[in-house]
Amino acid sequence: MNSPLLFAVLLILTLMSYWFGIKRSLNVVGGPAHKKELACLPEQFGLLTAMVCGLPALITLLIFNSAEQLVIEQLLTSTLPENIKSLSSIDLGLYLNNIRSLATTETPDALINSISNSNDSIVQVQHQAALTLQALYQQSTWLKTALVLIVAVVSVTLLVKQFSITFKARQKAEAIVSALLVASSAIAILTTLGIVVSVLFESIQFFKSVAPSDFMFGTQWSPQTAMRVDQVAGSGSFGAVPLFAGTMLITFIAMLLAVPVGLMIAIYLSQYASAKLRSFAKPMLEVLAGIPTVVYGFFAALTVAPVIRNMGEHFGLSVASESALAAGLVMGTMIIPFVSSLSEDAISAVPKALKEASLGMGATHSETVVKVLLPAALPGIVGAILLAISRAIGETMIVVMAAGMAANLTANPLDSVTTVTVQIVTLLTGDQEFDSPKTLAAFALGLMLFITTLGLNILALKVVRKYREQYE
Structure with missing residues (x-):
């Protein structure tokens, strides 16, 4: 059978x-x-x-x-x-x-x-x-x-x-369940190690052809390489600075929108909104998280980008047809549910005794929120923001459709930029031979992206540990 x-x-x-x-x-x-x-x-x-x-x-x-x-x-x-x-x-x-x-x-x-x-x-x-x-x-x-x-x-x-x-049947059954939990944890750890090792191995192959300093500090990104000696295609430029600069720029714009708006929504829903309004508003807000990213990309390319371009022309500004601002704003809109929902859960999880004690001491509702509830819920809020940043860094479709694929090194949000994930997809699209620097560059970008997100995780843990110790 x-x-x-x-x-x-x-x-x-x-x-x-x-x-x-x-x-x-x-x-x-x-x-x-x-x-x-x-x-x-x-x-x-x-x-x-x-x-x-x-x-x-x-x-x-x-x-x-x-x-x-x-x-x-x-x-x-x-x-x-x-x-x-x-x-x-x-x-x-x-x-x-x-x-x-x-x-x-x-x-x-x-x-x-x-x-x-x-x-x-x-x-x-x-x-x-x-x-x-x-x-x-x-x-x-x-x-x-x-x-x-x-x-x-x-x-x-x-x-x-x-x-x-x-x-003792119960003890033996519990031992089996405990072994299953340990095995599941080990599988997760081994999977992570496998991903890291595979990406690291391919990245080492890439760095044998391209110097690490040229990759990490180069300002020109043009991965097209010549297949023959007499072919006119250039030797390829693999400076990743424009890619990471574009990633950080779009992520920064998205966070400027998502973090304040998401936190204010979370504070309102957890402290000021009625139970009836909260039961209706929170599910409706989380619908935004279920919309496919390609739909956000269409919205950014067909609606937001033309509006920004027309407004820029009205004020005499030069705005690219595909700009980092359009991608960042739409991406921030998409990330708002992540920040608001998780932050609202963290604020609601704070013991009511803290809130009641603050109000009993004469603090206003707003002072209680700012000085008591938010510090107490800070670990959950930081986790929500970290998840939102990771979501923004890993987004691809919105950037492709709204920000373009040009690797421009600029801090102007009105220019066209690209991100690391977009270039990874571009390099690995179609039939590829995994022996050329052009294809192997995708793994080097993935390794650098992994190191970046790991650094953000470590920084977030230190912030959480510091404020948690102060509060306790």
Whole structure:
């Protein structure tokens, strides 16, 4: 049976093992009338039995699925003629893709007929390989089914043999849950390390071709490089300063709008608005966070940018058709729900005793908000602002449609600029060879962006720790 069906069968076995564990524990103690003599509740025996049935079998299924394709390809390759085995990795991969396509589209009878009726040795080899691949897939399916079911049954059998009146089922179930939580945390950490290592490795390859000083301090960004010596394309300029300057400029404009407006909305909703208005206004505000960013990009390009350009022309200013100001304002509008919602939650979480004590001492409502509630909620507010900054730095569509793709080093919000994320997308769009500085530059930009956001996180933690210590 295939993996989804096998997973469904495994789920049914897990539910049945829960019932079996309860019945087995009651049989050990001599019936339901004596269940109080057990060290744990019968339901806890059932829960432990279900865990022992489902988890090892599920892990076996995941490991089998992850290694299945690789093992089958190795076995299939071993059956191919020597002239095909000696092909390059790319050509061999294409050949195996053709075999997989035949195995999935043709029936075994059709493949056998093609082998017997064709006089072309190449066609015969391909169809024979496809027939072999179908047999390997079938054998793998049966082996996977048998292995998963055996693991589930054996695990339950070994567990229920240990059941006794003094068996501590609850403690063992809690130990399994604790191990799952630790494993989940480890997976998150290892995933982060994997991302960092992969980006770092590709960045090192890039810095072998481009000096780190030229990349980090260069003021010209033109990643187009010549494919041949005689081609007119330039040697490429990889100065990332304009990209980070454009990123910071747009982020700064967005934060100028999102942080004050978001904080004022949060203060109003948490302290001044009625419960009826709050229940209506907060969900409506959070709708802004669910609008696709491409819609914001259209709004910025078709509405905000022309308005800013017309206003600039009215006052005699030169405004680019795609400006950082348009992108920043629309991005700030998009980020307002992040700041307001999280800040409102942080302010509302402050104990009411602090507010009542401040009002009891004669402070006004506004003074209580500024001098008591905001300092107490500062860690949550800083976290909201940090999330908003990260959201702004990682935004792509709004910048592409409203700010353009020109790498201009400028602090003028009326000029066209670009950001790091836009250039990463541009460099990795389409079929790329990961051996040229142009493509590898995307990984170097990603590494610098990671270091920048890491620095912002460390700074935010220090600010939170400092003010929290002062308050406590």
